[in-house]
Amino acid sequence: MATEPYPEQTVPTVQDDTAGLAVLVKGSTKADVHLEFLVLHDLEADLPDHDGISFETPRQSLVDMAHQLEEWQR
Structure with a gap:
């Protein structure tokens, strides 16, 4: 994702x-x-109600985390 020019x-x-x-x-x-x-607050609700959080993170942090996950999976 971090290396994609337009990940959105x-x-x-x-x-x-x-x-x-x-x-x-x-x-x-x-x-x-x-x-x-x-x-989602309640998975069984007829009308879904959700909460969320939105934030910006540096691309470099995503690259670093991907490398850490790769090491952890070995």
Whole structure:
């Protein structure tokens, strides 16, 4: 994601309906990526109500974290 020039166009939303969680890329600049996390309050509700948080993170932080995850999985 961090190496994509426009991750908001190329990286699909990550969604887990059973957990009521979604993570999406809202936008980006050369230095930062704008992420949004959404959580459903009640998975059984007829009308879904969600809460979320949105923030920008440096692209370099995403690259560093990807390398750390790769090492952890070995």
